[in-house]
Amino acid sequence: PIGRTATISFEGETPVAQDADFVQHEAKGEVHVLRLANPPVNTLRTEIRAGLMNGLNKAKAAGAKAVVLIGSGRMFSAGAEMTEFGKPRQPPSLTEVFDAIEGYPGIVVAAIHGSALGGGLELALACHARVAGAGAQVGLPEVKRGFVPGAGGTQRLPRMIGAEEAAKIIVSGDPVPAVKAQKLGIIDAVIDGDLEEGAVAWAKANLSKTFTLARNRTDKIEGQDPAAYDAVIAGLLRRTRGQESPKGCAEAVRAAFTMPFEEGLAKERELFQSLVSGEQSKALRHIFFGEREVLRIPGQPADAKSLPVERLVVIGGGTMGGGIAMSAANNGVPVTIVETSEEALKKGLARCHANWERTVSTGRLSQEEYEKRKALLTGSTDFEGTVAKADLVIEAVFENMDVKKEVFARLDKAARPGVPLASNTSTLSIDEIASATQRPELVVGMHFFSPANVMRLLENVRGAKSSWATIATATEFGKRIGKLPVLVGNCDGFVGNRMTGKRTPQVEKLLLEGCLPQDIDKVMEGYGMAMGPLATGDLAGLDIGAAVRKARGTVAPVADAIVAQGRFGQKTGKGWYMYDEKRTRLVDPEVEKIILDVAEKMQVRRRKISDEEILERLLLPMVNEGARILEEGVAYRPIDIDVIFINGFGWPAFRGGPMFWADSIGLKAVRDKLAHYAELTNDANLKPAALIEKLAAEGGSFAGMSAKANA
Numbered sequence: 001p002i003g004r005t006a007t008i009s010f011e012g013e014t015p016v017a018q019d020a021d022f023v024q025h026e027a028k029g030e031v032h033v034l035r036l037a038n039p040p041v042n043t044l045r046t047e048i049r050a051g052l053m054n055g056l057n058k059a060k061a062a063g064a065k066a067v068v069l070i071g072s073g074r075m076f077s078a079g080a081e082m083t084e085f086g087k088p089r090q091p092p093s094l095t096e097v098f099d100a101i102e103g104y105p106g107i108v109v110a111a112i113h114g115s116a117l118g119g120g121l122e123l124a125l126a127c128h129a130r131v132a133g134a135g136a137q138v139g140l141p142e143v144k145r146g147f148v149p150g151a152g153g154t155q156r157l158p159r160m161i162g163a164e165e166a167a168k169i170i171v172s173g174d175p176v177p178a179v180k181a182q183k184l185g186i187i188d189a190v191i192d193g194d195l196e197e198g199a200v201a202w203a204k205a206n207l208s209k210t211f212t213l214a215r216n217r218t219d220k221i222e223g224q225d226p227a228a229y230d231a232v233i234a235g236l237l238r239r240t241r242g243q244e245s246p247k248g249c250a251e252a253v254r255a256a257f258t259m260p261f262e263e264g265l266a267k268e269r270e271l272f273q274s275l276v277s278g279e280q281s282k283a284l285r286h287i288f289f290g291e292r293e294v295l296r297i298p299g300q301p302a303d304a305k306s307l308p309v310e311r312l313v314v315i316g317g318g319t320m321g322g323g324i325a326m327s328a329a330n331n332g333v334p335v336t337i338v339e340t341s342e343e344a345l346k347k348g349l350a351r352c353h354a355n356w357e358r359t360v361s362t363g364r365l366s367q368e369e370y371e372k373r374k375a376l377l378t379g380s381t382d383f384e385g386t387v388a389k390a391d392l393v394i395e396a397v398f399e400n401m402d403v404k405k406e407v408f409a410r411l412d413k414a415a416r417p418g419v420p421l422a423s424n425t426s427t428l429s430i431d432e433i434a435s436a437t438q439r440p441e442l443v444v445g446m447h448f449f450s451p452a453n454v455m456r457l458l459e460n461v462r463g464a465k466s467s468w469a470t471i472a473t474a475t476e477f478g479k480r481i482g483k484l485p486v487l488v489g490n491c492d493g494f495v496g497n498r499m500t501g502k503r504t505p506q507v508e509k510l511l512l513e514g515c516l517p518q519d520i521d522k523v524m525e526g527y528g529m530a531m532g533p534l535a536t537g538d539l540a541g542l543d544i545g546a547a548v549r550k551a552r553g554t555v556a557p558v559a560d561a562i563v564a565q566g567r568f569g570q571k572t573g574k575g576w577y578m579y580d581e582k583r584t585r586l587v588d589p590e591v592e593k594i595i596l597d598v599a600e601k602m603q604v605r606r607r608k609i610s611d612e613e614i615l616e617r618l619l620l621p622m623v624n625e626g627a628r629i630l631e632e633g634v635a636y637r638p639i640d641i642d643v644i645f646i647n648g649f650g651w652p653a654f655r656g657g658p659m660f661w662a663d664s665i666g667l668k669a670v671r672d673k674l675a676h677y678a679e680l681t682n683d684a685n686l687k688p689a690a691l692i693e694k695l696a697a698e699g700g701s702f703a704g705m706s707a708k709a710n711a
């Protein structure tokens with residue numbers, strides 16, 4: 001999604017300047033050009049709006065018959081300056097600029113290259129016409145930040161392309177490529193070659209043509225059947241369970257065909273105001289900025305440079321190794337998988353191929369692109385010979401320290417000097433793994449999440465001796481293969497798994513004290529999680545947790561009783577639930593019986609547990625462990641933790657992550673609730689962490705801590 005690649009300029013980073021510096025004005029005969037110049041993405045900050053206003057006035061005074069609006073740098077415009085939200089609004093507003101465009105005695109043409117998003121597209125929609133470069137894209141991603149387009153987008157777009165097509169764009173927030181935008185009627189012409197020259201020529205050629213402004217068009221919305229519209233919306237909303245902004249977008253677009261233009265604008269404004277000040281939008285913007293913030297690593301020297309990587313070698317072609325290799329090939333990086341036997345290698349490669357073939361069969365991948373990826377992915381059983389050619393090695397063999405150390409000692413001998421060696425371990429110490437080599441400064445953790453070709457999160461783990469160049473390589477390479485790298489410290493489970501691990505004892509206790517699996521999953525899925533913890537356990541396999549408990553000498557009476565019945569989850573057709581052939585999750589009365597039996601044997605008096613208590617008992621242990629992780633410096637900032645959960649653990653972005661949740665109920669309340677549940681459930685893990693005690697006493701917050709860490 002485009003919103004993710006756009007960077008946002010921060011107030012304060014740009015030196016104070018006059019609006020003339022932000023909008024360059026050039027006369028080209030009877031056509032004048034206004035160039036937006038607010039790098040990197042031309043957000044529509046106050047100076048840009050003022051510059052446009054002045055430029056239009058000057059062009060008018062000079063008698064220009066047409067004005068071309070164009071962006072300088074990477075794109076036309078990424079939209080509103082979100083850092084100006086919540087501050088007193090400085091005139092002119094976007095609406096005032098649009099009024100000036102629509103009232104211009106001549107034509108105003110938007111020339112779009114790169115992207116025109118949000119307010120950027122709304123600016124273009126207010127123009128008399130729009131032309132675009134071939135690779136351009138347009139979109140209204142506001143829904144992804146938790147609000148609706150607020151400058152007429154929901155009223156003008158339906159008038160241009162019809163309410164149903166407009167709703168698809170506005171409710172999804174996904175960008176539309178120029179060619180499709182032209183077919184829909186958003187773009188008047190696609191221009192090859194130099195866009196500014198082409199746009200000026202296009203404007204000159206169309207000077208005598210009459211353009212009907214979007215606000216005055218009726219042809220596409222006349223006779224819109226409300227029931228047909230509602231049917232389209234119902235389909236669109238199915239995918240955005242629990243989120244408010246898609247509903248707001250649908251309502252705003254509905255106003256376009258049920259109300260006159262000005263009333264529709266007022267409706268849109270009202271929806272914008274109420275959504276933008278709500279908790280969901282705050283959460284979504286927290287994550288949007290957070291995903292940029294995590295890439296700025298505190299303390300990283302400015303000259304820390306990534307080592308060049310042309311060829312990746314992945315050791316182990318199992319579940320994770322295959323997914324990692326696919327991510328590389330998907331992003332144009334040549335990669336070789338090393339396996340121990342021809343048979344294992346064949347199986348590993350076949351799994352990757354089958355995965356791509358499924359994507360081809362759904363039409364989401366072209367045959368040509370598939371062949372390209374297939375050619376980039378090779379395999380070998382010659383460990384030494386292959387590793388010698390690597391610029392970076394990522395190891396994904398069995399999760400066993402002896403095996404890992406043996407592999408790393410061998411890698412150290414086989415890899416060229418200076419080549420970084422990464423491990424995908426999910427629990428083992430990077431420092432101990434590094435100790436098996438003579439190059440601990442080049443060893444780093446690169447912890448991918450399953451399925452590795454799909455999940456965006458990459459927890460990069462910094463060893464005690466990892467050099468900045470090694471860390472920069474893990475970051476840059478991660479970005480290159482489509483991941484969001486978050487740097488964390490070395491500890492058991494790192495950040496994500498360590499925190500979710502602290503939730504598990506409470507799941508066990510809740511089941512014993514009165515809940516059934518479906519009660520717990522219903523609450524978590526109602527909160528917005530992709531999947532509740534018990535259904536997730538069934539997917540991953542319950543035997544894995546049982547093996548870990550055995551190795552650690554711990555017990556979980558309910559979970560142990562379930563596993564003792566051979567109920568390992570989806571792979572055995574039964575776990576916390578039972579599954580039919582289509583893997584539909586069904587409640588199994590047998591499970592209730594097992595749970596009640598265990599409770600009776602342990603003489604636990606079961607009680608009705610409220611949804612609120614379920615939610616708190618599952619989220620609070622994670623927050624508490626998150627605080628300990630911060631105390632230890634394993635995560636740099638609370639925002640790193642939130643970004644990890646949104647991108648690797650199916651946590652809904654509109655909830656902002658566990659630390660954001662804690663802030664939203666207040667750390668004083670968090671401390672009191674933790675203390676309460678620690679006593680109620682006799683769980684020492686719930687004793688409030690020192691950091692929470694401290695912040696609660698000071699009236700502080702996790703957000704305040706992130707801000708300080710970045711200062």
Ligand code: NAI
Nearest residue numbers: 316317318319320321338339340396397398399425426450
């Ligand atoms: P897997 O069992 O599917 O794959 C391991 C593969 O490594 C096997 O195909 C095996 O033949 C191969 N292998 C073993 N020794 C080797 C050697 N010396 N040279 C070359 N290949 C060798 O295991 P999986 O699930 O892919 O896990 C691999 C690593 O990734 C583990 O460290 C695990 O903790 C970690 N991980 C697993 C996740 C998961 O969800 N499965 C998530 C994140 C990390």
